[in-house]
Amino acid sequence: MSDKRIVYVCFGTGCLANGSMDVFNEIEKNIENLNLDISVKTIIKSTGCNGLCEKGPVVKIEPDGISYFKVKASDAEEIVKKTILKGEVINRLLYYEATLKRKVKSHKESEFFKRQMKIALRNIGEIDPGNIEDYKINMGYLALDKALFHMSRNDIISEISKSGLRGRGGAGFPTGSKWKQCDSIVSFPKYVVCNGDEGDPGAFMDRSIMEGDPHSVIEGMIICAYAIGAKEGFTYIRDEYSLAIKNMTNAITEARKNGYLGDNILGSSFSFDIQIVRGGGAFVCGESTALMSSIEGSTGEPRAKYIHSVEKGLWGQPTVLNNVETWANVPVIIENGSDWFNAIGTKKSKGTKVFSLVGKVKNTGLVEVPMGTSLRELIYDIGGGIIGDRKFKGVQIGGPSGGCIPEEYLDLSVDYDSLKEADSMMGSGGMIVMDDRTCMVDVARYYLNFLSEESCGKCVPCREGIKRMLEIINDICEGRGKEEDIENLKAISETVSEASLCGLGKSAPNPVISTLKYFSEEYWEHILNKRCRAGVCKELTTYYIGSDSCRGCGLCKKNCPSEAILGEAKKVHFIDGNKCSKCGSCINTCNFDAVKVK
Amino acid sequence: MRVIIDDKECEASYGEYILQVAKRNDIYIPTLCHSDALPGEGSCRLCVVEVIDKGQSTVVTSCIYPITKEITVVTNSKKITNMRKTIVMLLSARVPNNKVVRKLREEFGISEVTRFRLEELEQCVLCGLCVKACEKLGSSAIAAVNRGVTKKISTPYDEPSLVCIGCGACAYVCPTNAITISEDNGSRKIWGKEFELIKCESCGEFYASKEEVEFSAKKLNEKSIQHNCRKCRKKVNAEKFKEIFADVK
Numbered sequence: 001m002s003d004k005r006i007v008y009v010c011f012g013t014g015c016l017a018n019g020s021m022d023v024f025n026e027i028e029k030n031i032e033n034l035n036l037d038i039s040v041k042t043i044i045k046s047t048g049c050n051g052l053c054e055k056g057p058v059v060k061i062e063p064d065g066i067s068y069f070k071v072k073a074s075d076a077e078e079i080v081k082k083t084i085l086k087g088e089v090i091n092r093l094l095y096y097e098a099t100l101k102r103k104v105k106s107h108k109e110s111e112f113f114k115r116q117m118k119i120a121l122r123n124i125g126e127i128d129p130g131n132i133e134d135y136k137i138n139m140g141y142l143a144l145d146k147a148l149f150h151m152s153r154n155d156i157i158s159e160i161s162k163s164g165l166r167g168r169g170g171a172g173f174p175t176g177s178k179w180k181q182c183d184s185i186v187s188f189p190k191y192v193v194c195n196g197d198e199g200d201p202g203a204f205m206d207r208s209i210m211e212g213d214p215h216s217v218i219e220g221m222i223i224c225a226y227a228i229g230a231k232e233g234f235t236y237i238r239d240e241y242s243l244a245i246k247n248m249t250n251a252i253t254e255a256r257k258n259g260y261l262g263d264n265i266l267g268s269s270f271s272f273d274i275q276i277v278r279g280g281g282a283f284v285c286g287e288s289t290a291l292m293s294s295i296e297g298s299t300g301e302p303r304a305k306y307i308h309s310v311e312k313g314l315w316g317q318p319t320v321l322n323n324v325e326t327w328a329n330v331p332v333i334i335e336n337g338s339d340w341f342n343a344i345g346t347k348k349s350k351g352t353k354v355f356s357l358v359g360k361v362k363n364t365g366l367v368e369v370p371m372g373t374s375l376r377e378l379i380y381d382i383g384g385g386i387i388g389d390r391k392f393k394g395v396q397i398g399g400p401s402g403g404c405i406p407e408e409y410l411d412l413s414v415d416y417d418s419l420k421e422a423d424s425m426m427g428s429g430g431m432i433v434m435d436d437r438t439c440m441v442d443v444a445r446y447y448l449n450f451l452s453e454e455s456c457g458k459c460v461p462c463r464e465g466i467k468r469m470l471e472i473i474n475d476i477c478e479g480r481g482k483e484e485d486i487e488n489l490k491a492i493s494e495t496v497s498e499a500s501l502c503g504l505g506k507s508a509p510n511p512v513i514s515t516l517k518y519f520s521e522e523y524w525e526h527i528l529n530k531r532c533r534a535g536v537c538k539e540l541t542t543y544y545i546g547s548d549s550c551r552g553c554g555l556c557k558k559n560c561p562s563e564a565i566l567g568e569a570k571k572v573h574f575i576d577g578n579k580c581s582k583c584g585s586c587i588n589t590c591n592f593d594a595v596k597v598k
Numbered sequence: 599m600r601v602i603i604d605d606k607e608c609e610a611s612y613g614e615y616i617l618q619v620a621k622r623n624d625i626y627i628p629t630l631c632h633s634d635a636l637p638g639e640g641s642c643r644l645c646v647v648e649v650i651d652k653g654q655s656t657v658v659t660s661c662i663y664p665i666t667k668e669i670t671v672v673t674n675s676k677k678i679t680n681m682r683k684t685i686v687m688l689l690s691a692r693v694p695n696n697k698v699v700r701k702l703r704e705e706f707g708i709s710e711v712t713r714f715r716l717e718e719l720e721q722c723v724l725c726g727l728c729v730k731a732c733e734k735l736g737s738s739a740i741a742a743v744n745r746g747v748t749k750k751i752s753t754p755y756d757e758p759s760l761v762c763i764g765c766g767a768c769a770y771v772c773p774t775n776a777i778t779i780s781e782d783n784g785s786r787k788i789w790g791k792e793f794e795l796i797k798c799e800s801c802g803e804f805y806a807s808k809e810e811v812e813f814s815a816k817k818l819n820e821k822s823i824q825h826n827c828r829k830c831r832k833k834v835n836a837e838k839f840k841e842i843f844a845d846v847k
Contacts, residue, residue, distance in 0.1 A: 282745060299742065304640055304662050457724060457742070457749030459641050464688035467747050471714055488713065495684035498657045498677075499643045 005084055007031075008060040010125070012211065013243055019073065020057035026076035027059070034080065054364060055095070058107075060125075065106040068093035098362065098384055112363045115382050117344070119352045120168075120205075120328040121368045124212035129247045132254040135215040141260055143331035147223045148268050151334075156227040157183060160330065162338035164350030169195055169286075169323030170401060170427045171503065172349070172416040175330075182310040182318045183228045191314045192225045192233040192272075193295070193321040196244065197279050197286040200399025201450065203430035205354040205366055206324035210237065210244035213328065214251035218274060220330030222260060224320055225272040233274040234314070236291050238281055249276055283400075283454035287502050288313075288321045290456065301456045302502035323428070325354055345371035349415035353426065359395075359433035360387045369414070376410040379433055390435040394518070398427025400447045400454075401507035403514025404440060423514040425507065437587070439536035440519035441526055445473045447511040455504060462505030465496035469512060477537040481527035489516065535597040538582040542598040545586075547572045549594040556586035556595060603671040616660035616671055617645055627660055627673050628682065628702070630689075630773050631725035636734060638662040641725050643685055644702075648672040657681070683708055693720050698774045721776035724749055728768035728777060736817065737761050740768060740789065753789050764793035764807035798827035800834070 009015075009024040055069040061083055068079065071093060082088040094103040097110045107113055118124075127134035135141070147156050161176025182190065194217060198206040210217060221233050235252075237245050252274050255261045263271040277295050284290045285300040292314045294300035313319025329351060333341045344351050349371035355378065358364045362384030369378065375395060379385070386392050394404045397414075403424035405412065412418055416426050434443065448470040457463045469492050472485050493509035493516075500506045516523060525531050532540040545556070545565075550572045557565040557573060564580040567573030575586070587595040601610050603625050610619045615638065620627050631642035638661040645660045650670040660673070672678065686706045689699050694716045703710075724742070728751060732740050739762035743752045753759035764786050769777035779788045784804050786793045793807035805827035815821075826834060 284745070301742075304659060306658065306663050451746075453746045453748075455746045457745050457747070458639075458726070460643050460685055460688055460723070463724070463747065463749065464692055465684075468688060468691060468714055491680075491684055492688075495681045495688075499646050499681050499685065501640060501643070501659070 005064065006062045007079075007084065008062065008125075010056060010058040010060075012056070012208070014054070015056035015058055016243075018056045018070075020071075022073040023057050023059060023071050023076060026073040027080060030077050030080040031084070034085070059093075065108065067095060067105070067107040069095050069107075112365075112367070112382050112384065115377065116368050117352050117370050118368050119332055119341075119344075120209060120216075120325050120354050121366065122213075122332065123216065124208060127213065129212050129214055130250055132215060132251070132258055135213070139335060140215055140331075141219055141258075143334035144219050144222055144260060145266065147226060147334055148266055148270065153183070153227045153229070156223060156334065159334060159338045160227075163333045163341040164338075164345070164348075165326065165329055165333060165341065166349065166416060167322060168325035168329070168353065168429070170398065170425065172426060175322060175326055178310055178320055178322070179224060179228055181308070182320045185311055185318045187318055188229070189232060189317055190228055190230040191317060191319040192221050192228070192230045193292070193314065193319055194221055194233070194235040194274075194327055195286060195288065195291055195321055195323045196235055196237040196241070196248075197291060198241075198324070198428060199238065199281075199283040199286045199454075200401075200428050200430045202358045202432050203356050203399055203428045205356055205429055207241050207244050208366055209324050209328050210241065210248050212247075214244075214248045215255065216328040216331055217248070217324055218251055218255050218261070220322075220327035221274060222265065222272055223330055223334055224322075224327075226265075226270050228318075228320055230320070231272055233272060234277050234295055235274055236277045236279055236285070236295060238279040238285075240281055245276065245278060252276065282456070283450075284456040284502075284504050287504055289502065291321070292319065299456075301458050302504070304501060325429075346413060346415045348417055353414070353429055355414075355429045355431045357383050357431050357433070359431075360390065360435040360438070361385070361433040362387055371415045372413045374411050374413060375405065378414065378431070379410070383433065386433065386435050388435075390437065393434045393436050393438055394440065394443075395434065396424075396432040396443060396511070397430065398425040398510075399430045400451050401425055401503070401510055402427045402430070403510045404434075404443060404518060405514070406518040423510065423517055425510065437534050437536070437584075439477075439532050439534040440515045440522045441473060441477055441532070442534075442536045444511045444515045445470070445477055448473060448508075451504070451508050455508070456502075459499075459501040459505060461496045462500040462502075462508060465492050465500075465505075466508055468492060469496075469509070473512070476523065476526045477532070477539070479526075479530050479537075479539045481523075483527060485527065486516070486520075486523060531598070533597060535582075535584055535587055541582050542577065543575050543580060543582065543584075543587060543595055544598055545573050545575060546594050546596050549592050551592055551594070553591070555589050555591065559585045559589045561585065599665065599668050601665055601669055601671060604673050610665045612666060613664045616647060616649075616658070616663050616665060619665065620660065620671075620673065625673060628705070629661065630698075630702070630723065631727055632661050633727055633731075633771050636727060636730045636771065639726050639730065642689075642723065644682055646678055646681055646685075648675055648678055679706075682706060687711055689723055691716060693723055693774060693776075694718060696721050696723075696774050696776070699723070721774055722751060722772075723774055723776070724751065725773060726751075727771045727773065731767045731771045735765065735767055737763055737765075737813075739763075753791075756790075758791035759789060762789055762791055763809040763813045764788055764791065765810040765813070796825055798830050799825045800830035801827060803827055 009020050057071050059068045059071045095107050097104045099111050123138050157179045165175045166172040196206055259266055261273050279285050282300050285294045287302045290300045290302040309319045341351050352368050352370050354368045357367050367382050394406050396404045405422055405424055419426050452466045452470050455462045475481050493513050496509050497506050530540050535541045552570040562579050562581045564576045565573055601608050603620050608619050608623045627645045629645045631639050640659040640662040646657050647660045648655045649658050683706050686702050687708055690703045691711045691714045693699050739759040743750050766779050769779040784795045786795055795804035796808055798805045
């Protein structure tokens with residue numbers, strides 16, 4: 001037993017929302033009352049870093065390696081008196097590991113954690129993002145020192161090229177090539193930009209990195225700036241990410257104070273500084289040219305990329321733009337060398353990728369795995385399988401630009417090229433797991449609806465095409481679908497994906513194309529039989545209770561908001577179709593699968 | 599440098615746009631949002647063509663694609679024609695009663711759009727030429743408002759603009775005649791703002807708004823303003839030329 005303990009209270013967005021601030025204050029108060037010699041540290045952990053954000057607030061006690069979940073302020077006294085003072089474990093607050101069927105002392109014993117490999121998320125949950133010393137203790141800014149004083153500018157670029165690092169924002173362009181092209185153009189000033197406009201529904205890895213380990217992003221940017229000869233950098237963060245903006249701002253100030261930013265960095269002749277630009281929340285501003293236009297103060301609309309940003313980017317000058325996760329990988333590659341990084345992953349996709357695993361999966365959260373990990377491992381081993389052990393239907397990868405992948409592809413290796421072949425894409429790494437209660441036509445509808453509002457509206461195929469595809473799909477979902485609609489959808493999809501101006505439009509039909517490809521029978525069922533098998537599209541759904549499986553427990557009746565379920569206790573219940581609002585609460589609550597879709 | 603457009607060898611200078619070169623060589627590429635006077639917006643996408651470089655074909659927008667190497671361009675492949683048809687269909691669904699778009703629809707042999715719910719009164723295709731024209735002239739009175747399906751062109755807060763000079767350049771460049779400009783009895787109305795018109799000193803016709811004349815005088819740094827309409831200005835200039843070159847035979 002150690003006499004000095006550090007208490008880590010998670011200050012990630014999820015934990016904060018669940019009251020971790022109160023937990024922290026309460027623990028601090030109790031420690032003060034007892035006058036103990038213990039340093040209490042706050043640390044801002046990614047809300048999903050251990051996949052247990054929904055089980056927050058999380059409190060970790062080191063060096064004992066104890067993790068407590070769903071901690072309340074009222075637990076503080078017990079934690080201090082038992083665990084901190086005596087090293088006793090409070091069983092009630094431990095994490096239940098479903099695969100082991102027992103509680104585990106530390107989350108690190110869980111399958112969820114053991115199967116991951118953390119590179120971009122290496123420090124998250126381990127350091128206090130508000131304290132630059134914490135980052136420095138964990139090898140922070142060593143790579144910068146190495147780059148500035150022990151490597152030539154060409155060495156740095158070739159090291160990044162050799163590592164095989166590809167852009168983590170979605171398209172997967174080789175980062176080294178980008179830097180090299182920008183470096184080869186003799187036109188100054190040059191700019192370095194960090195894209196922190198993460199907007200995919202369900203994705204939050206960039207947010208977590210900026211919140212939990214801002215210095216790794218800053219260090220990556222400084223190294224690139226030195227390599228390409230830039231003096232100014234911009235970090236574009238969507239304004240909704242208030243904690244990310246706060247932590248990045250603080251980290252930049254700290255970095256300046258410590259001589260990592262500003263004039264003559266670490267006493268060298270190299271000067272560079274970073275400015276934060278807050279985005280207004282338009283999804284399209286995550287597109288690189290729209291983002292640059294927004295930084296320049298114009299409307300966030302994309303331009304054609306016939307001349308690349310490395311040549312003419314921000315204010316028409318050579319610009320390297322990478323996403324947050326890409327930047328966070330840079331210092332480790334420089335520090336550990338390209339061979340180390342190159343050995344991880346598949347032939348064409350190197351390193352790891354962070355996914356935000358969400359939806360109908362037991363363990364939701366951020367997971368970082370080597371490229372090439374199978375979807376099955378991600379969803380079943382790390383994710384723990386489908387909630388309620390229902391049937392897996394599909395997984396949506398890559399946000400609105402991605403596609404839905406069906407069960408037969410569960411063994412697909414997750415890397416840039418395999419996903420593209422399967423009509424999906426890596427995107428920023430959103431991964432939404434869907435079960436048999438998900439309607440795939442409705443999924444396509446959801447993304448089209450999102451894109452119809454988020455398209456910048458500049459070019460005809462994207463703006464009008466998405467609008468009309470949404471109209472068709474709305475009709476299909478509401479029972480007005482026509483047979484020729486499938487061909488209409490395909491024709492519009494083709495034009496939108498080829499003739500649109502930017503990446504948003506070009507990938508906008510992906511959710512439609514992939515669901516049409518893998519789940520076409522659901523479309524036909526909607527159109528011809530006016531039936532939604534998942535019971536999602538209200539106009540096409542009629543619920544009934546199967547007389548052979550209903551036990552008459554009354555749970556559905558109790559939960560029905562429309563009082564549409566009738567029946568006596570222990571006798572078969574039935575649904576009054578006139579009263580039923582088709583909310584689906586009965587089918588979701590029934591423990592015997594007695595509620596069915598006609 | 600040499601480029602091949604639809605099997606025809608054409609001469610192009612570095613950085614020239616495909617559309618420019620095609621036009622010069624009498625190769626027809628349909629356009630809607632293109633204006634020779636303004637930089638290409640690439641918003642209507644009607645001018646899409648296929649560029650074949652090292653055996654790989656890419657769909658590009660010819661009005662803004664700069665020629666930087668010797669390439670082959672195909673302007674009328676089946677793929678391109680189909681895409682243009684879908685684009686015209688989408689445009690027709692947006693502005694079903696617009697004459698210009700209807701003509702395009704006929705040109706592409708597309709039947710009337712019946713699949714979608716249509717907005718009978720809409721005339722604007724949101725190409726953005728009006729905004730560019732206004733910006734280039736120096737007023738920036740109108741802009742694109744909102745994004746996605748709710749996008750529209752308007753003045754700030756849909757109120758009469760403080761900086762609009764009523765010159766009508768927006769209406770002049772509009773390819774679908776979607777901007778209403780009405781003139782009546784010495785006054786002009788556009789974007790919800792009314793302008794007093796000035797008479798031409800020579801012919802006595804109303805010809806420009808007071809704000810427009812003052813704006814251009816200021817821009818040209820002229821002290822005394824000559825109030826002449828376009829026709830009369832031409833006449834006056836011609837007279838001047840005659841005087842200057844009176845001796846030349």
